[in-house]
Amino acid sequence: MKVSQGAPGAKILAFGHYQPSKVVTNDDLSKTMETSDEWIRSRVGIQERRIAEAESEIDLAVQAGGKALAASGLPASDVDLVIVATCTMETQIPNAAGRVATRLGIDAPGALDVNTACSGFCYALAVANDAIRAGSATNVLVIGTERFSPWIDWTDRSTAVIFADGAGAAVVGPSDTPGIGPVVWGSAGDKADAIMVKDRHSFLQQEGQTVFRWATTALHPVARQACERAGVDPAELAAFVPHQANVRIIEAIARRIGADNAVVAKDIVLAGNTSAASIPMALSRMIERGEVPSGGLALLLGFGAGLTYAGQVVEIP
Numbered sequence: 001m002k003v004s005q006g007a008p009g010a011k012i013l014a015f016g017h018y019q020p021s022k023v024v025t026n027d028d029l030s031k032t033m034e035t036s037d038e039w040i041r042s043r044v045g046i047q048e049r050r051i052a053e054a055e056s057e058i059d060l061a062v063q064a065g066g067k068a069l070a071a072s073g074l075p076a077s078d079v080d081l082v083i084v085a086t087c088t089m090e091t092q093i094p095n096a097a098g099r100v101a102t103r104l105g106i107d108a109p110g111a112l113d114v115n116t117a118c119s120g121f122c123y124a125l126a127v128a129n130d131a132i133r134a135g136s137a138t139n140v141l142v143i144g145t146e147r148f149s150p151w152i153d154w155t156d157r158s159t160a161v162i163f164a165d166g167a168g169a170a171v172v173g174p175s176d177t178p179g180i181g182p183v184v185w186g187s188a189g190d191k192a193d194a195i196m197v198k199d200r201h202s203f204l205q206q207e208g209q210t211v212f213r214w215a216t217t218a219l220h221p222v223a224r225q226a227c228e229r230a231g232v233d234p235a236e237l238a239a240f241v242p243h244q245a246n247v248r249i250i251e252a253i254a255r256r257i258g259a260d261n262a263v264v265a266k267d268i269v270l271a272g273n274t275s276a277a278s279i280p281m282a283l284s285r286m287i288e289r290g291e292v293p294s295g296g297l298a299l300l301l302g303f304g305a306g307l308t309y310a311g312q313v314v315e316i317p
Helices: 026-030 037-043 057-072 096-103 117-134 189-194 208-218 220-230 247-257 275-288
Strands: 009-018 022-025 048-051 081-085 110-114 140-147 165-175 184-187 195-197 204-206 239-242 297-304 308-315
Touching: 009 057, 009 117, 009 275, 009 308, 022 026, 026 037, 048 165, 057 096, 057 140, 057 165, 057 275, 081 096, 081 117, 096 110, 096 140, 110 117, 117 140, 117 165, 117 184, 117 275, 117 297, 117 308, 140 275, 165 275, 184 220, 189 195, 189 208, 208 220, 208 247, 220 247, 220 297, 220 308, 239 247, 239 275, 275 297
Parallel strands: 081 110, 081 140, 239 297
Antiparallel strands: 009 165, 022 048, 140 165, 184 308, 195 204, 297 308
C-alpha cells in the first residue's frame, strides 16, 4: 500500500470575515429585558453585536470564504478541501461545507463540517494543517460561521446579551516551512451540560459561572503548551487571539501566559460572541486594521461547549 507524500508544512495564506448589517446595542436590549449598558459591559465587555435577519449561516460563510479566497489570490479551482466549523446549523443534513463550496465555485472538493462549538475553528485548522502535510489536500478553505440569533431566547439575559452572528475564514496552503504549529486539543466532557441546547425545540442554555471558572483556571496551561510544542516563547508572540467569549476571561488568560508583547484580540466588544467564527473574524479584522505584522506569530486558543478546547501558534499572513 502506497502512502501520499504531503508538503513539509502548511501556512495560512489569507483571512476574510463578514458580519451582517443589523447592529443591536446594549441599550436596545435594555428595552426588552432587565439589563443595562453598564451591566453588560462590566460583566462581559460587549457594547454591541450583529444579528442576521434574512441571511443564513451558509450565506455568512460564503461571504467570509469568498473574501478569504480573493485575498489569497488562489482561484477556486485550486481548493480541494472545504471545512466549515459551526454549531448553529438549522438542519444537520446536508452539511454546510458542500453547499458553501458550490456557491463559491469550488468543484467537487472534500467537504466536511466540524462541530466543537467555540473551539471549532482551531479544530478545523488543525485538520487542514494535517491534511496538507499528509498529502490528502493541497489547499484548504477553513470557515467558522454561526447564526446564533434563532437559538437564543431574547428574554434570557444570561445568553441574549452575549451571542451574535458572523463568519470568519482562512485559506490554508502548502509551505516549505511550518506556518501552523502543532495543535493542543482536548475536552472536559464531565462539564458538557454547562453549555447546551437540550433538544431541537429548545434555546441555548449556559451556566455562566461554571464556564467562567473553567476558562480562567484550566486554559492558560493549554495556551502555554501550544507555545512550547511550537518552540515559541510567549514573549515572541505578536498577537494573542483567543475565542471571544468574555473580556474578563480574555484578560485573565493573557495575564497568565506571559505574552507581554502581544496585541490581545478583544473583538468581542463590537462583535459579541460568535463562537466558531470569533477567532478568524478577530484576526482578520486585526490584520485589516494593521494592528499585527505580516510574518509575526499569533497564538490562537478556542474553547467552549463540549466542553472542548484547542490551540496552536500560526504565522500571520
